[in-house]
Amino acid sequence: MTFSSPDAASEPLVDPAITPDDKDWTWTLRERCPDCGFLATDVAPADIARHVTASTAPWEQVLTRGDATARPDPATWSPLEYACHVRDVCRLFEQRARLMLEQDAPTFDNWDQDETAVADRYGEQDPVVVARELSDAATGLAGVYARVTGEDWERTGIRSNGSLFTVATLGQYGLHDLVHHLWDVGVDLE
8 A cells, every 4th residue: 555655756557537536525524515414523533433434334235236346337446446546545544643642743755546446456356355455444443532632632734835733633533534435435434
């Protein structure tokens, strides 16, 4: 899994059919997402672990669908590709939360999700394996958040673009990603 930027001398990996997502989604910490309906402030920090579990459990079912490996159109990831991304989001956010709990104000390496999708061949992975890996990654992320208490919720970390997160807001921000991608594949958690 590629969690950092490529070497300056190397060509970035791209899928010509997919428009890279270079938006700064931190606005979801303040506003309801008009697509999936998620609002970060609706989730109390102490409930993040429970929400991680609830918003990743449907993937096992999604990955058994007949269309799991098919892109709905050339410019949209398949459910399998979204599941791989969600798995990697859980892994990355677990790493980042652990760093924030172990170090003072760490700075996170850049992660190019689109490059990772190409480099790791998301569309060619085995849905059964991805379902298991996603479940394991979600369990790891939920486990970190289940143990956070007191002032540790306010420990900070800085994303490579300068965005400042607390352990709480990192968890809320990550939850939007998990919920939004279920919405992308037609699953409504309500």
